[in-house]
Amino acid sequence: MVKIFITGGAGYVGSALVPRLLEKGYDVVVYDWYIYGNVLSSHPRLTEIKGDIRDREKLIQSVKGCDILIHLACISNDPSYELDPDLGKSINHDGFYNVLDAARENNVRRFIYASSSSVYGVKSEPNVIETASLEPLTDYSTFKAECERILQDAKTDMEWVIVRPATICGYAPRLRLDLSVNILTIHALIHKKIKIFGGDQLRPNINMNDMVRVYELLIEAPSEKINHQIFNAGYQNLSIQKIAELVKSVINDPSIQFEVTPTNDHRSYHINSDKVKKVLGFETKYTVEDAIRSLVDAYNHGLIVDGMNNPLYYNIKTMQKLI
Ligand SMILES: NC(=O)c1ccc[n+]([C@@H]2O[C@H](COP(=O)([O-])OP(=O)(O)OC[C@H]3O[C@@H](n4cnc5c(N)ncnc54)[C@H](O)[C@@H]3O)[C@@H](O)[C@H]2O)c1
Structure with missing residues (x-):
């Protein structure tokens, strides 16, 4: 049985993704600070841990036995980040090292990182593909880009993949x-x-149902298709x-x-999402x-x-x- 650990799994994306993964038969561990309360329904294969990714020891203990880690936890928009930039940085940047180390120390097989298409900044070309330069305009986007780099530079055999979602709706x-x-x-x-x-x-934009389908693909795709790859996800x-x-x-x-x-x-x-279609066969449905x-x-x-x-x-x- 594959066990999936999701930081920030009680947020907007998590609240749609977690029930879907449970429905598909996965074991799921949600590790969340529950800033926005808890809307997840209890389930025999769901373990919920109230925790902060800045609590390194607790995080490392909590990831034990998990095969795949999806990192969603974040102060996840510009205005919230700007409200307290020190808090934002401590979670969105410093906390990332804890999540990465917790995955490595527990021999997690695959690390899926939720970045953002905002890392590109504003581009004049109509087709912004994954190799375009990153010119983030805000601290939120800058640290998304920085965490991508930390992951790319990490010394590890763990598989990793980065997704850059459009705005979800x-x-x-x-x-x-x-x-x-x-x-x-x-x-x-x-x-x-x-x-x-x-x-x-x-x-x-991307419909939430399709966003969930992208995460399913990133969980299930063979290593050679996703390992060390970056995918835009927009429609x-x-x-x-x-x-x-x-x-x-x-x-x-x-x-x-x-x-x-x-x-x-x-x-x-604007972003181009041909790669996720070409490499993973992803077709939007919604x-x-x-x-x-x-x-x-x-x-x-x-x-x-x-x-x-x-x-x-x-x-x-x-x-x-x-x-
Ligand atoms: N929603 C979008 O349109 C969108 C677009 C691009 C990228 N993303 C990325 O996807 C991820 C999920 O987005 P979302 O819309 O679900 O965000 P969200 O704000 O709804 O959820 C984030 C979750 O992280 C938790 N969290 C925050 N700080 C934490 C901490 N220190 N420790 C543990 N948990 C913590 C919150 O309690 C919340 O449940 C984020 O990383 C976001 O940047 C989202």
Whole structure:
């Protein structure tokens, strides 16, 4: 039985990934600080450990017996990071060494690192592939890039693979409403108004269901296909204006208005994800429209409570309370 250790497994991605891995028969250990509470349901093959990746000894003890480690734990957006850069660095950078050492000391077979497509910064070329130079613009992205380098330089026989996800969208039990598609959707649902700053800037997106499928592939692919590789994981590169139009058409409410505000922030991100398709045979199955639909369904079923104000949906609001 393969045992998978997931740092940050109670977060947005983890709350969708963990149930899927349990359903597939894996043993799963979640190691999380539970900043945003715990939405994971108990399961006979799930072990949950409340811990901080900065607690090196506890982490090393906890990884014992695990075959694969997925490192998701992170202060996972720019504003939350900037709230307390020392705390951010201690987790996103210094904590990475602990996770790496815990994997090595316990002879973990495969280390999967969740980096981010934000490591590229802003590029003018339309197809940003994995070999493009890294020009991160914020501390959050800088340390994502730095941890990639630490992993690449690590002296180890352990298999490792890096994934650079686009912005994820769609419903998950630990919901984040501070991500582009999700923000526009909740505003349209609650305020019947979508505020668009600029509108032409491109954003790369990936539906949560596809993101989970990418992690499944990274767990299951043979070593020769993934070892020492980096994969972008994105699907639709869409302008903010286009996302807003999709939100309006999925909700199908003509009263929804757009409020366009000019902006000086013309940062435009787009990534190419041909490699994950070519090497691992990954085909996306879910669209941004599907993600919007999943949020609308969740909202209509009362699964999103106080969507504009609930700190649990907004990393920055919870971090403000924590610090
Ligand atoms: N969500 C996205 O759109 C996206 C895009 C690109 C990359 N990523 C990366 O994927 C990973 C998961 O993202 P997410 O959206 O699920 O983030 P999230 O903020 O929802 O989850 C992060 C989890 O890490 C935990 N955590 C934070 N600090 C910790 C610590 N010191 N010790 C133990 N646990 C700690 C939190 O409690 C939380 O459960 C992150 O590394 C993120 O940078 C996410």
